[in-house]
Amino acid sequence: MKSVALHKNSSSDSSVNTELLSRTGYTILAINVGVFSVVGIILNVLVIVVTIRHRQLRQPLSYALVNLAICDLGCAVFGGLPTTVTNAMGYFSLGRVGCVLEGFAVSFFGIASLCTVAVISVERYIVVCYPMGAVLFQTRHAAAGVVLSWVWSFVWNTPPLFGWGSFELEGVKTSCAPNWYSRDVGNMSYIIIYFFLCFAVPFSIIMVSYSQLLWTLRQVTKLQVSEAGSTNRVEVQVARMIVVMVLAFLIAWLPYASMALAVIIDSSLYIDPVIATIPVYLAKSSTVYNPIIYIFMNRQFRSFAVPFVLCGWNPWASDQQISEGETTVASISKSQKVSPKGSLK
Template sequence: MGVFSVMGVALNIMVIVVTVRHKQLRQPLSYALVNLAVCDLGCALFGGLPTTVTTAMRHTNFGRVGCGLEGFAVSFFGIASLCTIGVISVERYMVVCYPMGAVLFQTRHAIAGVVLSWVWSFVWNTPPLFGWGSYEPEGIKTSCAPSWNSRDAGNMSYIMMYFSLCFALPFSIIMVSYARLLWTLRRVSKLQLSEAASTHRMEAQVTRMVVAMVLAFLVTWLPYASMALAVIIDSQLQIDPLTATIPVYLAKSSTIYNPIIYVFMNRQFRKYAVPTILCGWNPWASTVELSEGETTAASVNRNQKVLAKECLGE
């Protein structure tokens, strides 16, 4: 947990710093990706590192107030992260399926999505601080989270609302957006038109990166959400504390995956990030990438029309 937390802090700070330093990276999608890095950084600082300390001490020593604040912080950044992935999925859907549409995904839309993700997370993570639900130690009692194993009626009603609006709803938006997006990309690829090839490759590359982020998030957070929901539904279900801790630690390790995926699957970001890490040396740099980028930029306007016609079924 310590290794993952320290690496998560370092990598997410790198994503933020590189994006801020290079104005070429300040695109609508980048606002959401930087916000995702901020969320992961918060989870690592307020979740991963404290859990490392309390696990070494074999118990939480934050007290009830400290436990509530730690549980709130991790849940706040975690739900904001999931909502941000939902914003990214909508952005990809609009860019790929409606490149020439009446409403284009612009910077103001990205900022609005980022603000909404924080507001939504704040609204649904504050009730336990005021009596509806609660934050309690979980697993082997080295970290705190919403009390999903309590049988209190008020607590169970909060957890059900929390699961529905903070996990199931964003998850549904993500799945619908990507199902439509992947279907569109598949149809475009069947056209086998040379004039749409460069745009298709460009959008497909970014889409693969975001899909990898979604899968990484689900692999790390879905076991935790499923375990909590199973305990709520079946009042007789008893899970061993050590077993219950595995999904908790898996969820807290999610902070490291997004920046790794971002660096290695986003060619534009890699162009600036790798030299920053390696003091100016970029092992992926090549004249082939440069020529491909120039060709793509020159043909974007023409190729967008092909994608738009295909998305509209013309």
């Protein structure tokens, strides 16, 4: 009964230690969030710096990749670090204004990140499925996708600042997010629209794009135009990469979105604060693996990033293995007897 009552408290009571976790529990959370935040900051800064330093990396897709790094960097700095501090203290010590600012910042950068992932999925779909140039993903398209990501996120995260919806403490009460629990009509209308436009739409775009991409790869395999077995090997390699990307997205965001949707649908549903914290931190962990999956699997980027980190030494310099993205485009282009102008990089 005590945890239920605390769950309904407003963030105005955030300065009171709710004791939802033991001192050890809060310390463990602080260490975990701190590690993810610091690693996320380092990786995403590396992505931005290396891309700026090397002209060869400034391709249309790089706009989306760098934008993803900026979004994740924002989440780590404005969400991860403050949450590390509040977990270390055992309660939310930033007050009502701090709750609103943190909730807005994390939501703003987080939704922009989701939208950017959707842009990347569309780019990969276009490059692989339209290698003949009927549809080209150019710099202006990448820039438009980046701008749209920020505008879309800003439009749907600012209403709580003006009274439509709100930001409240979540989980073990050491971080803030959109208020999924209030049954107020205005708040409910905002949350339903927010869930649909900021979670369901990006997720649908990602799933449709990657499904079409895999279907295209399957069709190419049936043509059997490459050397014996090579096309099947390529399909397996690229399918594995795509599965990793989609699974990473699902692991990070689907539990959080599902929990929010369940609370919206069933007002009487009670989720233990400790259990509710798990999806929150899974979503925030995307700041670390996003740069790894979307960028460090890119052989060209790695060839610049590794020497930058190791002061000029690249242990993979002699690696001649073609990246999955290059192999995909080359195979599809070969099957259609056109020049492989597209690239996943």
